[in-house]
Amino acid sequence: MTVLSPPGAAAALAASPDRPVPGWEGREGGLLAEALVARIAARTARVGVVGLGYAGLPLALRFAECGFPVSGFDIDAEKVAAIAAGRSPVHGIPDGRVAAARIAASADPAGAWACDVLIICVPTPIGRHKEPDLGPVSAALAALLPHLRPGQVLALESTTYPGTTEEYVLPALRAAGLTPGRDAFVLYSPEREDPGNPEGTVGRVPKLLGGATPTCLAVGQALYGPVAGPLVPVSSLQVAELAKxxxxxxxxxxxxxxxxxxxxxxxxxxxxxxxxxxxxxxxxxxxxxxxxxxxxxxxxxxxxxxxxxxxxxxxxxxxxxxxxxxxxDAMPGYVVSRLRDALDARGRGLRGARLLLVGLAYKPGVPDTRESPAAEILRLLDERGAVLSYHDPLVPRFSLARGGRGALALESQPLAPDLVAAQDAVVVVTPQPGIDFAALRAAARLVVDTRGIYRDAAVQPDGTVFPGSVSPGSVSPGSVSPGSVSPGSVSPDSVSPGSSPSAAWPSGALCPGTPPSGGFSLGTLPFETRGDFPPRAEPAYHRVIQA
CATH class of the missing domain: 1.10.1040.10 (N-(1-d-carboxylethyl)-l-norvaline Dehydrogenase; domain 2)
Known part of the structure; x- marks a missing residue:
């Protein structure tokens, strides 16, 4: 990993086969690339970040905190207004940090002309048929096109397939009359953000960097060197794209x-x-x-x-x-099938069942519900007629699209014991910080655990155990986990009140020579012999099952 200092970058520029030729002059009188590297070294180069979400805002803040003047562009007027007012629109980034950075946020791309560097950090989702949707990248480039000029860096950080930078960014540059490596400098350097990580990643995590030409790469090293973690320059744009x-x-x-x-x-x-x-x-x-x-x-x-x-x-x-x-993609359906089987075993169907989902965000510590499996679980349960509610301290409201039936509008419910106790089942989807899972378990009739929160959860969906037996999954063979049951004892939440462990048969056990079920009943035996065949205890159900 070689990180070039600005003087080192200038030396690399001089040795590059595509070294800028006289014609376009920088504002400071030198060749464009050399002048740009000098402005970067002096922290006078203005950095523009296009897209101020979970990836773009941390990057903009990092450049600002390293002494660069920073402009930010976003089509979301509320996000722009928040940043302009010194408030953070991204969960986990403190307001004070945004206020101190003094980012010049705007929804008008005209300000891109004043930027020496333009870095695109927009979403790259998929379409209905799982095909790439590069609409946000195309829209960002179209908005910037009238404002591109000689001497700028144009970088893409969005995750995408190999060839995107060459197919989208380079044509936009050429449409502006600019030649990559001579008049302007094209980079691909993918973000490596970890939403919900309070320490952040910009400045700590190694950063991949590809350039359209050797000169572009040298300019990119001068740009990202002061703000990123260790740089990892690669031989081409496509290598960086495929690596990400x-x-x-x-x-x-x-x-x-x-x-x-x-x-x-x-x-x-x-x-x-x-x-x-x-x-x-x-x-x-x-x-x-x-x-x-x-x-x-x-x-x-x-x-x-x-x-x-x-x-x-x-x-x-x-x-x-x-x-x-x-x-x-099939896992939400599997969760629903496990829930259905658990309810069936308890004499309850999905239709009309009161169900509480815990955690709607896609991962703990964030409010982001994009592509969250919770949404698909909600949809499947709604189609089956369940009565739904949810709790997520970071997602106060959620709207579930239901086609022609209109959206299902839900609000996060406080995780009160009475609410939990009233549910036929609670499905733990995302364990958000601050949730008391011990209290949740104590109040719930049934918990379907999709994340391994409860290590003694039953494996079988019916969760049946009988007094005198250990619930499936409650203890590891030959060992006892802290706080779990001791070998040979009964799981605390698995026994019917008033049952007697000494007067029960293990699940499925038959006395030697006993005919199959229906061969005899206790009522057919003489009274004096009935004590030899104690009645089978009513099954209890483990309160938590894996899904």
């Missing part, structure tokens, strides 16, 4: 694998978390991932489809990537 996709697809594929392992473990009656913990004791060649209710957010559920789309365009199979996407 690979980072996220790697995670999506492994989550797909562990979600499939969860379904297999449940079919075997095994606790998937115990299996993972056991495998994780291997000190090499293994990385533990945890299953969940599906993927959510701005990257992990989206990026595999960007890679698969590009692979199809190239005529290359991407079966593994697409399969992982299908597995992860």
């Amino acid at each position: 996709l690979y980072e996220n697809v790697f995670r999506a594929v492994n989550i797909g694998l562990v979600n499939e392992l969860k379904r297999i473990s449940h079919a075997l009656g095994l606790d998937v978390h115990e299996v993972i913990d056991a495998a994780a004791t291997k000190p090499f060649g293994f990385m533990p991932f945890r299953p969940g209710p599906g993927l959510g957010g701005h990257c992990i559920p989206v990026d595999p489809y960007y890679l698969a789309w590009k692979a199809r365009e190239l005529g290359v199979p991407s079966d593994f990537v697409e399969l992982a996407g299908r597995v992860n």
Whole structure:
């Protein structure tokens, strides 16, 4: 990893095969690239960030805190007004930090002309058919086009498929009459934000950097060197684009694998978390991932489809990537099926059942519901006639689209014991900070745990246990986890009041020689022999099941 200082960048410029030629003069009288590097070194270069969301705002703040004048552009007028007033529109970024940065925020792209650097940080979602939607990138470039000029850097940080910068950014530059590497400088340097991480990532995490030409790369090193973590320059724009996709697809594929392992473990009656913990004791060649209710957010559920789309365009199979996407997409349906089975075992159907979802955001510590599996779980339950409510301290309101039936408008409900006790089931989707999960469990009739919060959760959806037996999944074989039941004892929430452990049969057990069910009943036995065949205890149900 080589980080060039501004003098080093200038030397690299002099050695570049595409060294700027006289013709366009910088404002300070030198060649454009050299003049730009000098302004960067002096912290007089104005940096413009297009898109002031979870990726763009931290980047703009970092440049401002390192002494650069910063402009910010966003089509969201409320976001612009908040920043102008010194308030943060992004959860987890303090207002004081935004106020101190004094970012010149605007919804008018005309101010881009005054910027020496323009960095695009806009969303790259997928369409209805899982195809890349580069509409926000196209719109940002179209808005900037009239305001591009010689001597500017134009960088893209949005996650996208290999070839996007060449297919979208370079043509926009040429449409403005500019030549990459001579008149203006094109970069791709993907964001590596971790929403909800209070420490942030800009300035700490290594930063990938690709340039359209060697001169572009040298200018990019001079630009990002003072503000980023260790720079990782790569040989081309496409290498940087594919590396960023690979980072996220790697995670999506492994989550797909562990979600499939969860379904297999449940079919075997095994606790998937115990299996993972056991495998994780291997000190090499293994990385533990945890299953969940599906993927959510701005990257992990989206990026595999960007890679698969590009692979199809190239005529290359991407079966593994697409399969992982299908597995992860199916997890909300699996959660609903586990919930249905648990309710069925307790004599309750989904239709008309009162259900409370806990956590609607896609991950803990954020209010972002984009691609959240909770939305799909809500949709599936709504289609089946359940009576729905939710609790999420960071998502005060949520609207669920229901096609021709109109939207279902919901508001977060306080997690009061009376509310919890009134539900037929509580589904834990996202464990937001501050939720008292012990109190939740104590008040609930049934908890469906999709995240492994309760390590003694039952594996089987009926959750049945009988007095004198240990609930499935309550203790690891041969050991007792802190706070769990002791070997041979009964899980505290699994016994029917008044039952007698000494007068019960284990689940499914029959006395030797007993005919199948229906062969005899206690009523057919002489009274004096009935004591030899004590009545089977009524089953109790474990209060928590895995899903």
